[in-house]
Amino acid sequence: VDDALCSPRGWQGLIAYGCHSLVLVVDANSAQTLQVLERHKANVVKVRCSWVLYFPLKVLDLKLQSLALGEWKIIVWDVATGAARCEIQEHSKPIQDMQWLWNQDASRDLLLAVHPPNYIVLWNADTGTKLWKKSYAENILSFSFDPFDPSHLALLTSEGIVFISDFSPSKAPASSGKKVYISSPHSSPSHNKLAAATGAKKALDKVKILISNEKPSAESVTLNDCLQLSYLPSKRNYMLLLYPREILILDLEVNQTVGVIAIERTGVPFIQVIPCFQRDGLFCLHENGCITLRVRRSNCSFTATPNEEP
Template sequence: MPHTVPGCLHPSNGRNAIDWNDGGLIAYGSHNVIFIVDVLRYKRIQSIEHHQSAINIVRWSPARSPFADSTKSQPIVASADIGGHISISNALTATQINQFSHPNTSVLQMFWYPWKDISRDFLLVLHSSSTVVLWNTVTGEKVWNHTYSHVPLFDFSVDPFSLRNVIFSSSGNKVLVCSDIALSEPASSGHLFQIASEDTSSTNSNIYLITYHKAYRNTVFIAINSSLYVVNPELMCCLSRVPIESNIVNWMPSSRRDALFAVHSNGATTFRLTKFEPTEEKKPNASFTMDKVV
């Protein structure tokens, strides 16, 4: 049976202000407080109060390597608020580990950036000035930063098969592809290309969802208006397009089968079985169909 956690939300506590880790814990923002919920016991176990303004992004740190220091194995959560401050906290003790910010910017997206099998201390952050920063969450210092002054950036998704590959959404229906993200040096200026070639001047053509497929390599889902585009970032081309409902606020690809979860604005969640048939390598087309199951 579904369970509801009581509480109130701020308009900025959007779809990015909730995250679920592998240990069965959910962290979500309620105004400027992070609540930690144990979903196995249906119980709120902790509250974290380190922000002065509403929280807009929450991200769990990935599980640490078995080779790492066992004293650092407690769950760590990163959170950002609309004032641009990023806080790193111990989810069980509610202790703040560090806090940092990039001057005069807000935080648009965050991703924990594991370094091989050793470190889980780095956070890749997109700031509102189209600046990408790799932060060291232990020291609170920038490892590197790169400003894309030639193009506005609003969101990004990291390739689950290769962390060097990152795709950013830009204005209109354009995306920026970077294939050289690394710990050692800043990213390059990347390659910009347009998703849809048809005239979209009469409607809003901005990208509102972008995420890598977790079951297929070099495959990205991009939502624009009432269409879902399947894009190959390596070839920088659109493979397929299917119509979708206009009230979908998030897509969550499955890593174990060719399927997608869709979250709707009315709180409903639907499950879609997809059939994706890539053609031979280096050919920019494919067959993609999607059927709603529940």
């Protein structure tokens, strides 16, 4: 796995991932490559799949068409035939994040994308038609849908999180959402002091990061190094924030971190996490292409780090 990210495993037992300028579809049961999608001139940076039982199997990849010109495109693929079905582009602007709208019945081809610095756009991925566009005051880094309520959407920004409660495929959100602030795990002076005395992992275990409506000091506001925000589909009102060397588990009801997964000093940094739907487990993709599974065992917290064998 190179610059691209993996997609969640579908009901067919398939996994799609990007490697250099290719998108590969692999049978996870037999470890055989079923399809190689070749149409890229630069490294693939994101892969999103629509694993739906009664719909044609599709895979989306976000690629840099021309590195010199900064031309970004979304290509919709038919995995069965290996043919490109549609290309989506917003005036040569980059695309920060994208996701299928799998939890609604309006259409099988709806795709939400983040266009920097502060736009979200809903596309019909079958025709390449823009359905609506919404701008926000903050620069948007990524987003995540609440798996328990399709009208709830969280936007990760450079300063905090914007919670949207009126998302609908039929029209753009009317409100600007509710903005909250979160301090970086590296910004706390007590964190640095404890890390020197007892080690990074014990220090992180004691950190309680408060989600607040008030903007913290400039020194403590830094979500630019946060790689990913994601609701946990296995537990209502829980969310994770992914940093290169730790994963924070947030309880949105009490507005605090309730778990921390830290990599040891010699460990390989994270680049993506895929939460499990039916149990408290996280598939973690690391910078060296290794994938680890971290599971919350009974009578143990998520901070119990399993063996990092791939």
